[in-house]
Structure formats: structure tokens, C-alpha cells
Amino acid sequence: MGIRVIKPGLLSSIQDLGRYGYQKSGMAVSGAMDGLALQIGNLLLGNAKETAGLECTLLGPVLVFEKDQLIALTGGDLSAQIDGLAVPMWKPLYVHRGAVLSFGKAVKGCRTYLCVYGGFNLPEVLSSASTYLKAGIGGWKGRALKRDDLIPFKRLYTKSLKKFNWSSVPGIYPDLQSNRIRVLEGPEFKSFTRKSRSDFFEQSFSLSTQADRMGHYLDGPLLYRDQNGELLSAAVSFGTVQVPPQGKPIVLMADHQTTGGYPRIAQVITADLTCMAQMQAGHQIRFEGIGLAQAQELLVKRKQQLEELQKAITLKYG
Amino acid sequence: MISINPSLVQYYPLGDSAIVIQFGEGVNPLINTQIRAVTAWLDEYTFEGFVEYVPAFTTITVYYEPWILDYKELLSLMKEMIADIGEIQEPDESGIIEIPVLYGAEQGPDLQYVADFHQISTAELISVHSQAVYLVYMIGFVPGFPYLGGLDERIATPRKDVPRSVVPAGSVGIAGQQTGVYPIETPGGWQIIGRTPLNLFDPDRAAPALLKAGDRVRFKAIDQTTFIEIKGAKHGH
Structure with a gap:
């Protein structure tokens, strides 16, 4: 009992909120590129927010349900359909056995999360169900989905409640059309030339076609340092903007390497990683500075919003 | 102290x-x-x-x-x-982890190049590389990859001009003043002089990475038979 893959789509992989505690062993964190969407999807179903879901990228998969199940679709809008009819996102959907979930045009964003009631029945590797594609670890057999895979459910939804009048509250999820990405200065910010520092904030960048779960290359003004000394490798994280010597910045994403030796000009704040993760190639962005305390307040606020959503939904399921 | x-x-x-x-x-x-x-x-x-x-x-x-x-x-x-x-406390000198290495041949395709680069024999190169005690400064790049310091300057060698698209798991390499071991198959630009049968990263182990920052390491030259034995034992035969 589970979902069977008819077409795998461009890149569909199982992700939770990441594999923590092993970066000191060189192990990437991985996890959902848009962790906020995954959490909301789980909360809508009454799941623990960190439950693993399916991350579908740009060209979504075609999946058939082998049992009745309760699901939620969140994140980017890839025109989800069930049996050829458009279905709403951001709310629980009761899906019958034999139903076919497919996707169409990427209307907004590029990653949709499919959460299922109770989650998928997959073994955890190093305390996480996330797929780390490069090392072939975790998720479904350490890889992206392929045709004929059967991803098992952990539980079936058996409650009589099958019509749902609730959805995610507005205000938690950001506007994906936004061009603003807020950043903190990186440890090597001051080693960049005056012109590069001003270009970084005054000019626009756009997402290049070289963008995957490891990193997003940006097109725009090239950035240079005052002196080109080699740096000793140190930690980099999800959102680190590093600049190799040729000058083209890379925003590191969920599957980023644990350490790097390129200068770190900036760090995208955690609250704006959803927008960064949902961007399609060509999307224009402007970097805007923000204070550390303010960036942390945004995370405290988000945490509260998610807790409120969880409380409200727990009451509804009864 | x-x-x-x-x-x-x-x-x-x-x-x-x-x-x-x-x-x-x-x-x-x-x-x-x-x-x-x-x-x-x-x-x-x-x-x-x-x-x-x-x-x-x-x-x-x-x-x-x-x-x-x-x-x-x-x-x-x-x-x-x-x-x-x-x-x-000063680090304990006694805890040295030995890493067996089959040097040269198809396991170490750059052994001859590195020896020629320094105008020494491959035997001398192996001896210099396997005598030193190396310090694991950090683990990074890919799961379990150790950055080892303490390479003898006589065998320090620049990276390859063009990285290999595939470096097999276990490959032992030199890059400038560093030496290290590739835990998983990956592209890489280090000069590859040998291969260890040990598995440096296994997600099914309690401690998935064989090495951690602060460990001391010495390489030990082994022959083909020993390489196969260790590799076989690892798979439980």
C-alpha cells in the first residue's frame, strides 16, 4: 500500500527537515529545500511537522494511489491535478484508491511537497529520512524516484471525516514572486572590493540555469576581493553566498557541502530560504541587508505561527 | 599543558x-x-x-x-x-590509527608521476608517505573525507591540472601540503598514489566516519593479497 510511480518527473525525492549531527563527519544536512512548505503540509494532516514528504521539482511526477489516503500539497504551484482535474493546495485532500496525481505547468515556484497522512514507511539513515543524492543515502533507496517505484505509506487514514473546511492560514508562507532576498554580511564580506560590496546590494542578480539542490549560481555583476589569498576551509551552511575566484556568486542550498574554502560574502536569512528555494531560472533578485536580531525575530515569529496552526488543526481532527 | x-x-x-x-x-x-x-x-x-x-x-x-x-x-x-x-591536556600520542594502503598500479595511477616530479623512486615516495604521522585537521568536502596535515615537503605535489571525473572510493591522494583519502567515489583533482581497502564512511556504523578531527593517522604499505583479504573481511566473508 502506497504510491506507485508512473512517471518520476524531473527530480522527485523524499525529504524531511534534514540530517543533523553529522556535518562534523562531512555529511550534508539535506532535507526539504523549502522546509516551511513541508512543515505546513504535515501540520495540515495532523502529522509531526518534520515528517518526510515527497519533494517534486519543476516537472512533477505522475503517481497512482494504491489505497485511499489523506494528502496535502504545499509549496510551489505546479498545477496539481487528480484524475485530470485541478485540485487545491494548502488543504487536506481525501484521495481514493486508483486516483492519479499529476502535475502541469509551474505557475509559481518550482517545488511542490506531497505530504501523506502518517508519512511514508521508510527506514531512517543517521536519524533522518532525507535523501542525500550525491552520497546515495537515505530516503527511497538513496535516490530520486524512478518509474515503477512503490513508496509505502506508514498508516492509512481511517477516520470518517473526509471533507475538510480548513487550510493553511495566510501570512505564514511568503510571496514567491518577491524579488527581495534579505541577507546578513558573511565573514569575508569586508574583503571584497568597495565596488563589489556596493554592486552586491545595488544591482540585481538573477538565478542562472545552474541551480540544483546543492547550490544556485547567480548571474549578475561579477564580485571580486581586494586580495586573492587562499582561505582555509571552514563551515558553510544553507544560504551561504560564496564567491569563487571567477566572481560568480553561488547560494548554497540544502545539499551543500559541510565546509568550503571560497569567501563568504553574505548569508541569506533563514526566513528567506523558501523564496530562494522556489525560484525558477531567470528570476530577478535584489539583496537587502537586515540586522541579525531582526532576522532571528522573524524565526521566533514563524515558530509561533506554526505552533498556532498546529494547535488549531489538532482541535479540528478531534 | x-x-x-x-x-x-x-x-x-x-x-x-x-x-x-x-x-x-x-x-x-x-x-x-x-x-x-x-x-x-x-x-x-x-x-x-x-x-x-x-x-x-x-x-x-x-x-x-x-x-x-x-x-x-x-x-x-x-x-x-x-x-x-x-x-x-596535550593530545595522546599513543592513539595512532593505521590505514593500510596498496600503493601504485591501477590503485595509484599517479604514483609514478609524483615520484618523477620529485626525482625520487616510487619506493622512496612510498616510504616517505608511510613513515609520517598525520593529524586529521577536519572532515569535510564529502562524508568522511579527512584533511590530513603533516605531509613531508619532499613529496608535496600540486593538484592535477584537470580533475578526474571519477576517483574511486578509498583512493589516497596528495594535494599541495595535504594528503587525504576519498571515502566515496567522486570527481577529484588530487594526485592518486594508492588505495585503502578500509571503508572511511559507512552510514550503517554507529560512528559513520572512520576518522574525526584530532585523530592521528599513519599509512601502511600492503600488497594485493592483503588488500583483498581486508576488503573481503569487511564484507563478512
């Missing part, structure tokens, strides 16, 4: 969910000793909001949950920790 001088330690944020603690500049075993002392402390006394730490050559980066404690609170906690650590 050595101790951490708190006035020489720098702290700065890496984004909104990590702090970097820097202990000095350059590749230096004394800095590594300080970093080990701090990571040992973090292993023992965790705190609410702590996520994980990543040691590197001169830094430890500590990831935390800002909704539990903010940067200022974490900063004072970290300063307190550094002050509390006080004097540090």
Missing part, C-alpha cells in the same frame, strides 16, 4: 543560526588541540537550542536554534565555556 587565551578567540555569526569561534590563523597543531578541547566540551555538555558543531582548521562553527536562544545569549554562553575549559 596548553591553555586557550580567551583574548585571542574571535566570535562572529554565520547567518542567523550559527556562530563561528575562531582560535587563530593558519594550519597549526596547537590550534587543533584547542578546537578538540572545545568539541570535547560540547560533546559532554550540550545545551538547549544546540544543533551541532563543525570543526575546521581554525574554527568551530556551532549551529543553534535562535528561537531557543538568540545570538547574544549564545555568545555569552560560548565565552563562558571557553573561560571554563582552562588548561588542556
Whole structure:
């Protein structure tokens, strides 16, 4: 009992909120590129927010349900359909056995999360169900989905409640059309030339076609340092903007390497990683500075919003 | 005994969910000793909001949950920790991990090149490489990849001009003043002089990485038969 893959789509992989505690062993964190969407999807179903879901990228998969199940679709809008009819996102959907979930045009964003009631029945590797594609670890057999895979459910939804009048509250999820990405200065910010520092904030960048779960290359003004000394490798994280010597910045994403030796000009704040993760190639962005305390307040606020959503939904399921 | 001088330690944020603690500049075993002392402390006394730490050559980066404690609170906690650590025992010289290596042939396609580069024989190169004791400064790049310091300058060799698209798991390489072992198959530009039958990264082990920052390592030359034996034993035959 589970979902069977008819077409795998461009890149569909199982992700939770990441594999923590092993970066000191060189192990990437991985996890959902848009962790906020995954959490909301789980909360809508009454799941623990960190439950693993399916991350579908740009060209979504075609999946058939082998049992009745309760699901939620969140994140980017890839025109989800069930049996050829458009279905709403951001709310629980009761899906019958034999139903076919497919996707169409990427209307907004590029990653949709499919959460299922109770989650998928997959073994955890190093305390996480996330797929780390490069090392072939975790998720479904350490890889992206392929045709004929059967991803098992952990539980079936058996409650009589099958019509749902609730959805995610507005205000938690950001506007994906936004061009603003807020950043903190990186440890090597001051080693960049005056012109590069001003270009970084005054000019626009756009997402290049070289963008995957490891990193997003940006097109725009090239950035240079005052002196080109080699740096000793140190930690980099999800959102680190590093600049190799040729000058083209890379925003590191969920599957980023644990350490790097390129200068770190900036760090995208955690609250704006959803927008960064949902961007399609060509999307224009402007970097805007923000204070550390303010960036942390945004995370405290988000945490509260998610807790409120969880409380409200727990009451509804009864 | 050595101790951490708190006035020489720098702290700065890496984004909104990590702090970097820097202990000095350059590749230096004394800095590594300080970093080990701090990571040992973090292993023992965790705190609410702590996520994980990543040691590197001169830094430890500590990831935390800002909704539990903010940067200022974490900063004072970290300063307190550094002050509390006080004097540090010198690292124990006795714990050297031996890594068997089959040098040359198809396992070490660059052995001859590196020997020629330094105008020495391959036997001399193997002897120099396998005599030294190396310090694991950090693990990074890919799961379980050790950055080893202490390579004899006589065999330090620049990276390849064009990286290989495939370097097999277990390959032992040289890049400048560093030597290291590729735990998984990956593209790579290091000069490959041999291969170990040991598995440096196995997610099914309790400690998935064979090595950790602060470990001491020595390479031991082995022959083809021993290589196959160790590799076979590993698979439980």
C-alpha cells in the first residue's frame, strides 16, 4: 500500500527537515529545500511537522494511489491535478484508491511537497529520512524516484471525516514572486572590493540555469576581493553566498557541502530560504541587508505561527 | 599543558543560526588541540537550542536554534565555556590509527608521476608517505573525507591540472601540503598514489566516519593479497 510511480518527473525525492549531527563527519544536512512548505503540509494532516514528504521539482511526477489516503500539497504551484482535474493546495485532500496525481505547468515556484497522512514507511539513515543524492543515502533507496517505484505509506487514514473546511492560514508562507532576498554580511564580506560590496546590494542578480539542490549560481555583476589569498576551509551552511575566484556568486542550498574554502560574502536569512528555494531560472533578485536580531525575530515569529496552526488543526481532527 | 587565551578567540555569526569561534590563523597543531578541547566540551555538555558543531582548521562553527536562544545569549554562553575549559591536556600520542594502503598500479595511477616530479623512486615516495604521522585537521568536502596535515615537503605535489571525473572510493591522494583519502567515489583533482581497502564512511556504523578531527593517522604499505583479504573481511566473508 502506497504510491506507485508512473512517471518520476524531473527530480522527485523524499525529504524531511534534514540530517543533523553529522556535518562534523562531512555529511550534508539535506532535507526539504523549502522546509516551511513541508512543515505546513504535515501540520495540515495532523502529522509531526518534520515528517518526510515527497519533494517534486519543476516537472512533477505522475503517481497512482494504491489505497485511499489523506494528502496535502504545499509549496510551489505546479498545477496539481487528480484524475485530470485541478485540485487545491494548502488543504487536506481525501484521495481514493486508483486516483492519479499529476502535475502541469509551474505557475509559481518550482517545488511542490506531497505530504501523506502518517508519512511514508521508510527506514531512517543517521536519524533522518532525507535523501542525500550525491552520497546515495537515505530516503527511497538513496535516490530520486524512478518509474515503477512503490513508496509505502506508514498508516492509512481511517477516520470518517473526509471533507475538510480548513487550510493553511495566510501570512505564514511568503510571496514567491518577491524579488527581495534579505541577507546578513558573511565573514569575508569586508574583503571584497568597495565596488563589489556596493554592486552586491545595488544591482540585481538573477538565478542562472545552474541551480540544483546543492547550490544556485547567480548571474549578475561579477564580485571580486581586494586580495586573492587562499582561505582555509571552514563551515558553510544553507544560504551561504560564496564567491569563487571567477566572481560568480553561488547560494548554497540544502545539499551543500559541510565546509568550503571560497569567501563568504553574505548569508541569506533563514526566513528567506523558501523564496530562494522556489525560484525558477531567470528570476530577478535584489539583496537587502537586515540586522541579525531582526532576522532571528522573524524565526521566533514563524515558530509561533506554526505552533498556532498546529494547535488549531489538532482541535479540528478531534 | 596548553591553555586557550580567551583574548585571542574571535566570535562572529554565520547567518542567523550559527556562530563561528575562531582560535587563530593558519594550519597549526596547537590550534587543533584547542578546537578538540572545545568539541570535547560540547560533546559532554550540550545545551538547549544546540544543533551541532563543525570543526575546521581554525574554527568551530556551532549551529543553534535562535528561537531557543538568540545570538547574544549564545555568545555569552560560548565565552563562558571557553573561560571554563582552562588548561588542556596535550593530545595522546599513543592513539595512532593505521590505514593500510596498496600503493601504485591501477590503485595509484599517479604514483609514478609524483615520484618523477620529485626525482625520487616510487619506493622512496612510498616510504616517505608511510613513515609520517598525520593529524586529521577536519572532515569535510564529502562524508568522511579527512584533511590530513603533516605531509613531508619532499613529496608535496600540486593538484592535477584537470580533475578526474571519477576517483574511486578509498583512493589516497596528495594535494599541495595535504594528503587525504576519498571515502566515496567522486570527481577529484588530487594526485592518486594508492588505495585503502578500509571503508572511511559507512552510514550503517554507529560512528559513520572512520576518522574525526584530532585523530592521528599513519599509512601502511600492503600488497594485493592483503588488500583483498581486508576488503573481503569487511564484507563478512
